[in-house]
Amino acid sequence: MDMKRDYYEDIELFKSSTVLVWTIIFLLFLFTLPLYLPSYNIYLVNIILVNVILAVGLNILVGYTGQISLGHAGFFAVGAYGTSLIMMHLHFPFPAAIIIAALIAAFLGFIIGLPALRLEGPYLAIATLGFGLTIMHIIGRWEIFGGRMGITAPPLDLGIPNSSLSFVIKGDVQIYYLILIMTILLVIGARNLMKTRVGRAFMSIRDDDIAAEVMGVNLTIFKTMSFAVSAFYAGIAGGLYGFVVSFFDPFSFNLILSIIFLVMVVVGGLGSVLGAIMGAVLITYLQYDLLKNVENLPYLGGLLVAISKQWFTVIGLANFGGIALGLIMIAIVIFEPLGMFGIWIRIKKYWKTWPF
């Protein structure tokens, strides 16, 4: 939109002082959020932030590098189980455990990135889908992972457990601050990564992989790196998710979850960090709050219950969430392929020159 005159303007974090001021105000709002929100909503906000981390990571792969992944629930599961199990059995402090788990996820991402070098489109979709299912079943079968019953997350200890350095975080509000700080760091990390040589290589692969290769971008390195970075983000998100919900079983990391992750990125807007954040916030809110008790909505809820009584079953109304998500996915592709970010850009353009 606006012209860039030197390289520094391209890489700076905040485009103008207006953006900087608004960002600081928004961050202040986020840091004081527990003062005005009841505690159930803090739990919801925690899940939203976890999904923001994941969506930003998935966007690096799908939006910036142009690969498809239907297996991100697998990396998410590796993060969740890895962090909890390392803390339980090896008694590592939380920061070390989550980084090790995320690195394991990144390594798996590197492995799944290898076949991706030769596959594209539907073939890549089935390969990643198979990976996600495999992870789910392995976790579900092996006793060391807690089996089908699931596991409970250990106490979240930032220091070394059972010593004077122990620093246990309890409750939704304290976890909220931990997740918030990590989200901010990871979002800034993703934004900066896209402005480096690596990010530009990712984007060139998305736009045309043959042209990128001709220009000297090493496809092997950058495609697998994109998978690994994306899986790293998913691993961190998974590790945090485990402590937010505090109890999880392997079957919550199923194909539907992978689809919903992909929907967040597409609904938010491919190839933009802001879009991924908006998509994650919207879809998580819809899924965990609005569509969960759809019959309590004003006007629409009564209408839906009446329709259910007439033609459907009232008990099946719980499935309305799936219908709404499906319609959102279809509508986004048909009417606004750029997602919410595209809408945002259009609004911005319109008001920039208003009233002309």
Add this chain to the structure above:
Amino acid sequence: MFEMLLIEGLAIGACYGLFGVAVAIIYKTSDVVNFAQGEMGMMSTFVAYHIMTAYGWPFYIAFPATLIFAILLGMAIEFCFLRPAKEPTVLGLLILTLGAEMLLMGLAGWKWGAEQKDFPFLLSVHKTVEIFPGFALNEWTIGVFVLTTVVMVLLFLFFRYSKLGIAMRATQQNENAAKIMGIKVERVFSITWGMSSLIGALAAMFFAARSVLDPNFMMEPFMRAFAAAVLGGLTSIPGVVIGGLILGIIENFFGYAWPEWKPIVAFVVIILIITVRPSGLFSKHYVKKV
């Protein structure tokens, strides 16, 4: 024991292959991977179930009515969701069909609930027929083999000799050239979706007769069938059926040896195979030109 495992594997593999053909027909003609295929079959099966249980009509009325419903459903999805999308990307098409999948699954759950039901099908898995002395097969297996063979022969004749089949192949090869030659490409897509939905509904009814009927029951078979189609190469219809048979046999033998790993062994094999042969076993490797 060996023959039993082999025949059962071939039967379930033929069913995967049949369902994979439904996926492949759409992919062949319009380059869309239809992730909603399983749920389209599920919806049709539920309609058959509803006609038989809620209205109490016999199977020979419910069956053709369901097939007509399946054709209309396929055409409706193409008309309402795919046609309005202007030049969607591969990812956009993926999201579109996944959206249709979630929509159909939600509708079925809303209407029929999540509890599992028995699907009253004409052919039972439990009744066996002795074909020649000392060799018995169950009705379901015979039905699958007969149906798959008939569908394959019909499809072969259709794509080889009928005007419409040739028009479909032309559309697949070059959409614009087909338009110039006077083929109504949009109508071809619509018919393709109807056909594919019909074949999918047939296979889905067989799957329902084997397992149970609930809104999620086609998810696993669909993924297997899709994997089988990828294994054989999505653009070759005989390849898809052979891929299905291979998958069925592998799965049945591994399932016998290590029952707890049965759900994933197919996927591991397929990931390994498509890593070596990225376009599947039986289709020509497509080289992208600049």
